[in-house]
Amino acid sequence: MNKSIRISILLVAAAVMLAFASSAVAGDMSNAGIEAARHGYDAQADTRSRPEAPSDGRQDEETTDKADNDCICEYRLYNWNSARGRTEAAEPVRKPCTEVTPDERDPLEPRCTVCRKDQVRLDPATLGMPGVKPFMVCRVFERRVRDALARIAKSGSFEAAEIVGYRPGRTRGPIKDGFRTVLSNHSFGTAIDINPAHNGLYKNCTRTDFKKTGHGKCRLSIGGKWDPSANPRRTITDDSIVVKAFSDFWKWGGDIPGGTRDLMHFSISGF
Numbered sequence: 001m002n003k004s005i006r007i008s009i010l011l012v013a014a015a016v017m018l019a020f021a022s023s024a025v026a027g028d029m030s031n032a033g034i035e036a037a038r039h040g041y042d043a044q045a046d047t048r049s050r051p052e053a054p055s056d057g058r059q060d061e062e063t064t065d066k067a068d069n070d071c072i073c074e075y076r077l078y079n080w081n082s083a084r085g086r087t088e089a090a091e092p093v094r095k096p097c098t099e100v101t102p103d104e105r106d107p108l109e110p111r112c113t114v115c116r117k118d119q120v121r122l123d124p125a126t127l128g129m130p131g132v133k134p135f136m137v138c139r140v141f142e143r144r145v146r147d148a149l150a151r152i153a154k155s156g157s158f159e160a161a162e163i164v165g166y167r168p169g170r171t172r173g174p175i176k177d178g179f180r181t182v183l184s185n186h187s188f189g190t191a192i193d194i195n196p197a198h199n200g201l202y203k204n205c206t207r208t209d210f211k212k213t214g215h216g217k218c219r220l221s222i223g224g225k226w227d228p229s230a231n232p233r234r235t236i237t238d239d240s241i242v243v244k245a246f247s248d249f250w251k252w253g254g255d256i257p258g259g260t261r262d263l264m265h266f267s268i269s270g271f
């Protein structure tokens with residue numbers, strides 16, 4: 001009798017724990033994922049993968065580690081509708097990390113995926129850039145982007161007004177059913193835009209064209225006009241501290257081959 005009561009109590013306890021665990025996972029995985037990424041950065045940012053669960057047979061620890069490693073990939077895309085000329089929000093995606101596809105990873109830095117759990121929030125206001133709103137960046141680059149921004153702020157020669165980082169969207173590649181099909185670098189948190197209102201994206205524009213008065217045939221496509229004489233402290237130029245601070249690890253979109261001058265943009269390839 002005693003034994004069967006004990007078993008019943010154990011079964012009830014196990015059921016309560018299971019219910020609690022699954023409601024916690026379903027309830028707020030997004031915040032949990034972001035928090036884990038933020039707190040885990042210092043120890044794990046530069047490692048290729050998370051540590052494996054211990055395999056020494058200690059049942060309790062294995063169970064706990066499995067719960068911590070229940071990795072969920074969540075994101076929401078903002079896709080470019082070419083026919084309507086505007087971005088449109090798609091249905092949110094939520095799936096196990098094991099189902100992340102190759103096109104959902106940055107081709108040059110596969111540790112950065114489109115999933116929110118790989119992104120870390122940076123607050124420029126804490127780095128000497130008052131008034132600039134927080135943005136997200138892939139945690140692999142968090143320390144380097146943070147150091148670059150602190151260096152820019154310390155120089156006193158550039159005034160950041162707006163920074164855009166992680167923003168998942170299919171804004172590149174061929175058009176299918178009116179929508180672009182390839183994820184942008186911003187989708188992986190491996191690109192940032194600085195002061196888009198003063199550093200627009202120009203098309204049909206070689207580096208030579210751009211140096212001509214009036215920028216030759218260059219056509220402003222996204223963002224605001226680039227005019228260092230009007231806004232010297234907010235405009236990014238060849239000799240700007242912004243280009244210097246990022247050049248150790250990323251390239252500037254104003255200095256890439258071809259006809260695009262993306263003057264607000266910094267990323268692994270510059271594109």
Ligand SMILES: [Zn+2]
Nearest residue numbers: 191192193265
């Ligand atoms: Zn950009």
